[in-house]
Amino acid sequence: MKSLDTLNERYPTAARILTGPVTTVARYLLAILFIFSGVAKAINPFGLSIKVGEYFAAFGLGFLDTLSAPVAILLPAVEMLIGFMLLCGISRRLAAWLVFLAMSFFTLLTLWLAVANPVNDCGCFGDLVHLSNWGTFFKNLIFWPLAALLWWNRNRQRAFNPSVGQTVATYVITVAVSLGIPLACYNTLPPVDPTPFKIGVNIPHAMTVHQNETQTTLIYKDKQDGSLREFSLEDTTWYDSSRWEYVDTRTVGQSTAPDIQSVPMFEGSIDRSDEILGRKGYTLLYVVNTYDPRYLPAMGELAAYIHHHSGRVVALSASELPTHELTEIGIEPLSGDYTVLHTMIQHHTGGALLLHDGTIIGKWSMNRLPQWNDEAHDPLNNVLTENRLAQEKLLGWLFLLVVVVVAVASLRPNRIQ
Numbered sequence: 001m002k003s004l005d006t007l008n009e010r011y012p013t014a015a016r017i018l019t020g021p022v023t024t025v026a027r028y029l030l031a032i033l034f035i036f037s038g039v040a041k042a043i044n045p046f047g048l049s050i051k052v053g054e055y056f057a058a059f060g061l062g063f064l065d066t067l068s069a070p071v072a073i074l075l076p077a078v079e080m081l082i083g084f085m086l087l088c089g090i091s092r093r094l095a096a097w098l099v100f101l102a103m104s105f106f107t108l109l110t111l112w113l114a115v116a117n118p119v120n121d122c123g124c125f126g127d128l129v130h131l132s133n134w135g136t137f138f139k140n141l142i143f144w145p146l147a148a149l150l151w152w153n154r155n156r157q158r159a160f161n162p163s164v165g166q167t168v169a170t171y172v173i174t175v176a177v178s179l180g181i182p183l184a185c186y187n188t189l190p191p192v193d194p195t196p197f198k199i200g201v202n203i204p205h206a207m208t209v210h211q212n213e214t215q216t217t218l219i220y221k222d223k224q225d226g227s228l229r230e231f232s233l234e235d236t237t238w239y240d241s242s243r244w245e246y247v248d249t250r251t252v253g254q255s256t257a258p259d260i261q262s263v264p265m266f267e268g269s270i271d272r273s274d275e276i277l278g279r280k281g282y283t284l285l286y287v288v289n290t291y292d293p294r295y296l297p298a299m300g301e302l303a304a305y306i307h308h309h310s311g312r313v314v315a316l317s318a319s320e321l322p323t324h325e326l327t328e329i330g331i332e333p334l335s336g337d338y339t340v341l342h343t344m345i346q347h348h349t350g351g352a353l354l355l356h357d358g359t360i361i362g363k364w365s366m367n368r369l370p371q372w373n374d375e376a377h378d379p380l381n382n383v384l385t386e387n388r389l390a391q392e393k394l395l396g397w398l399f400l401l402v403v404v405v406v407a408v409a410s411l412r413p414n415r416i417q
Helices: 002-010 012-042 045-058 062-088 092-116 133-152 154-160 164-186 273-277 293-308 323-328 338-344 379-410
Strands: 215-222 228-232 244-252 282-288 312-317 332-335 350-356 359-365
Touching: 012 045, 012 062, 012 092, 012 133, 012 164, 045 062, 045 164, 062 092, 062 164, 092 133, 092 154, 133 154, 273 282, 282 293, 282 338, 293 312, 293 350, 323 332, 350 379, 359 379
Parallel strands: 282 312, 312 332
Antiparallel strands: 215 228, 215 244, 282 350, 350 359
16 A cells, blocks of 8 residues: 555654554454454343344334344354454455454444434443443544554565465354354353343342432531531431521432333233232243244143242233143233333243242243253252253353464464554
């Protein structure tokens, strides 16, 4: 590029720094941004599909709503792949073009979001990190010059591409990882629960307003010498209005809004939520986001097990449910709120929450319902066993991830410019 050649001629030291270490730092920072952004979206494709649907509606493209789920899988996969390309230093010219075009597009998009405010949260980092629309725009404004620098220096970076064999091997691994994470998470609940309906939350307690300890101080002016004095509410000295003149009140502390506003559970016009959430013992809540009769046998088996342990089983849905089929297998069908139910279970078909005395002790997607056949073990014992096995499985996946990262790192070229 002529501008780069001119810089080399006139300011060789500055050109060497700008096209060397500064470009390398920019590449790694953008790699971290894209990988983190992609992973944050990929672990909750259902929540991302809802956000994509909001974008389609904001742009008047509601007829594309059926594409929300595919976009929710492909978008984080592409973001992660661009991040891996930058991190591993493969196809550097192509990576520079992709990151520059992506950052330019998202910077303009977030500017429009900040001005028009059609959605409250852009969803750039899924549900893990929430930024205001203006905050997201300024974040992109900071990273865009890095992408522009990488694009400006793209031709020189081609010299540092690894061999064809290393590039192909790296693509095989990174494409598999980039697509594998969102595809795996699409069929289960998010591995990191971003909702207020986490395991361990007591729903009735989360629905109450929590009053923090507050302290009120009254400020009066002494009419004799003009000085200010502070009084507590218990100090009645300020009653003497001939001496003290009111100035201000200062309150330290405040009340905290409930984490969960409400969980409607209507049987006709009667809300059963207090009755169900406040009961002692086991309560199984099926959240049906999209009814699928294939899951009825598994739902019935788990319902029978919960009933054996004196539990209550309820199915909540914002749409019509087959009342006869559900009541036959011991499940009470009730109506719920669409938004609340999609928050409770972030899965396209739905799932189940197991409560004990109002506290969530278990949570599953509909296609991962537990199969507990041994009635000698109560639900709590089964949940504890499941959690232990889940932790062991998580350690196994983390070990595999470390192996993949080491494999990718070993394919990187020795030169890191």
